[in-house]
Amino acid sequence: MTNRIDPIRRKSLYAMILFLLASGFWASASFAQTSAPPKAQRISRDPAEPLTGTPHPKIPPRPLGAIPRASVDEKSMRALIHELVGCGTRLTLSSWDDPKRGAGCGRDKIVARFDEIAKDSGGKLQVVVDKFESTSARTGDKPIPLENVYAILPGSDEKLAKTIFLVSGHFDSRPSNVMDPEADAPGADDDGSGVAVSVECARLLSKAGANGRGTYRATILFAAVSGEEQGLLGSTHLVDWVKQQGYTVGGMLDDDIVGADTAPGGPHRVRLFSGNGEIEDADSPSRELARAVEEIDGRAAIRLIFRVDRYGRGGDHYPFYKAGLPGVRFTEPLEDYNHQHQTPRTENGIEYGDFEKYLNFTFMGDVARDNAEALRQLALAPVAPTGAKLAGAVTPDAKVSWSAEEDPERVGFEILWRETSEPRWQVYDFATAAGETVLKGVSTDNHFFAVRSVGKNGARSIAVIAEAERRAPPVPSNAPKQ
Numbered sequence: 001m002t003n004r005i006d007p008i009r010r011k012s013l014y015a016m017i018l019f020l021l022a023s024g025f026w027a028s029a030s031f032a033q034t035s036a037p038p039k040a041q042r043i044s045r046d047p048a049e050p051l052t053g054t055p056h057p058k059i060p061p062r063p064l065g066a067i068p069r070a071s072v073d074e075k076s077m078r079a080l081i082h083e084l085v086g087c088g089t090r091l092t093l094s095s096w097d098d099p100k101r102g103a104g105c106g107r108d109k110i111v112a113r114f115d116e117i118a119k120d121s122g123g124k125l126q127v128v129v130d131k132f133e134s135t136s137a138r139t140g141d142k143p144i145p146l147e148n149v150y151a152i153l154p155g156s157d158e159k160l161a162k163t164i165f166l167v168s169g170h171f172d173s174r175p176s177n178v179m180d181p182e183a184d185a186p187g188a189d190d191d192g193s194g195v196a197v198s199v200e201c202a203r204l205l206s207k208a209g210a211n212g213r214g215t216y217r218a219t220i221l222f223a224a225v226s227g228e229e230q231g232l233l234g235s236t237h238l239v240d241w242v243k244q245q246g247y248t249v250g251g252m253l254d255d256d257i258v259g260a261d262t263a264p265g266g267p268h269r270v271r272l273f274s275g276n277g278e279i280e281d282a283d284s285p286s287r288e289l290a291r292a293v294e295e296i297d298g299r300a301a302i303r304l305i306f307r308v309d310r311y312g313r314g315g316d317h318y319p320f321y322k323a324g325l326p327g328v329r330f331t332e333p334l335e336d337y338n339h340q341h342q343t344p345r346t347e348n349g350i351e352y353g354d355f356e357k358y359l360n361f362t363f364m365g366d367v368a369r370d371n372a373e374a375l376r377q378l379a380l381a382p383v384a385p386t387g388a389k390l391a392g393a394v395t396p397d398a399k400v401s402w403s404a405e406e407d408p409e410r411v412g413f414e415i416l417w418r419e420t421s422e423p424r425w426q427v428y429d430f431a432t433a434a435g436e437t438v439l440k441g442v443s444t445d446n447h448f449f450a451v452r453s454v455g456k457n458g459a460r461s462i463a464v465i466a467e468a469e470r471r472a473p474p475v476p477s478n479a480p481k482q
């Protein structure tokens with residue numbers, strides 16, 4: 001046997017190649033340049049799921065009565081930060097008794113502001129000073145006294161009132177040396193800004209008035225905590241406190257360094273950090289809370305960052321996240337490290353210190369509005385479904401099941417899906433009752449699935465991932481033990 005081509009056929013083959021080169025090849029090459037196959041044709045190489053087309057459920061509109069940006073009181077946010085800075089330092093290791101200087105001075109300013117707001121709430125808002133002790137390397141490993149300040153707006157719905165949504169800023173500040181209670185630590189941005197946002201949310205949401213504001217199904221807690229710079233001591237305590245009070249955490253919004261937007265090209269979006277969690281699909285409750293906030297406030301307002309916090313740094317949402325609770329962090333677009341954690345001074349012509357003059361109240365007011373609107377919609381929503389499961393592996397149909405308590409204000413559930421590489425959910429279908437929904441012709445393998453509750457008022461709970469039963473793959477019996 002030989003592969004050689006006989007001379008005559010070889011000749012005609014050369015002729016054919018020459019002909020192709022001279023005519024068709026170039027012609028088709030230029031054809032390819034001018035009219036590529038349409039895009040739709042090129043991206044349709046994956047099988048459609050389901051084969052007959054996806055359902056088109058009616059999407060109920062979001063709740064009416066969104067908080068207008070113009071209702072944010074930037075002036076009183078500015079005034080509160082000015083008073084906090086006036087305390088000189090608010091380091092947790094400083095005085096809790098001196099009304100003029102130290103952590104206690106900061107606490108007094110916040111309590112006074114909350115009291116004013118409570119008066120305007122028609123008595124609905126309750127102000128609490130929570131005193132406790134805590135220890136860390138940054139307390140010299142000795143127990144120290146701490147205080148958190150809370151304003152609580154009780155939920156109006158008997159069942160949902162035990163679900164709590166929180167917004168928090170930390171009122172402690174720090175100089176360069178985190179153990180030095182004497183040095184000045186103005187902490188205007190870190191985290192006077194977050195405290196001002198939390199307090200302004202209390203005002204926006206508790207206002208009694210003809211528009212019916214101040215009535216939410218779930219409870220909302222507005223916090224100003226201490227001990228953040230000594231090791232997240234105040235928020236770690238807050239996780240326990242809400243549990244002791246019998247609350248279930250619906251979501252926690254941490255606002256820390258949300259006061260400046262100094263980079264050119266602004267206004268920029270506020271960053272919203274959320275941790276992945278520990279399941280393969282990166283759908284921790286924290287991530288679902290972040291997605292819900294973005295959906296409520298819009299992509300133009302929120303920049304989702306899919307990591308638990310800034311690289312190598314931490315914040316008050318972390319103890320919530322670590323407890324498996326939905327906790328996220330708002331932070332300004334691009335931090336200036338000369339203006340944080342620095343004892344005020346000028347060195348080589350560079351000014352260090354966290355001063356009020358670097359703050360941008362237009363930006364901070366936007367953050368306050370976006371926090372308040374997220375809290376409003378979440379606290380109006382029916383309770384989130386529980387026990388969502390994905391089944392149907394090795395079958396043509398995915399099966400999503402979940403349970404939920406009776407709720408006369410709920411209209412049903414949205415079944416959500418997304419490509420595994422997509423960051424955001426889409427509504428696949430609507431179900432009026434809990435139980436199991438079969439997604440005909442949809443593979444369990446190519447998408448992630450979740451469920452959320454929808455109220456008659458259009459408010460949605462955060463999504464609950466439909467978890468697949470996780471089984472370890474079979475391994476050889478002589479495989480080394482892990």
Ligand SMILES: [Zn+2]
Nearest residue numbers: 190191256257
């Ligand atoms: Zn901070």
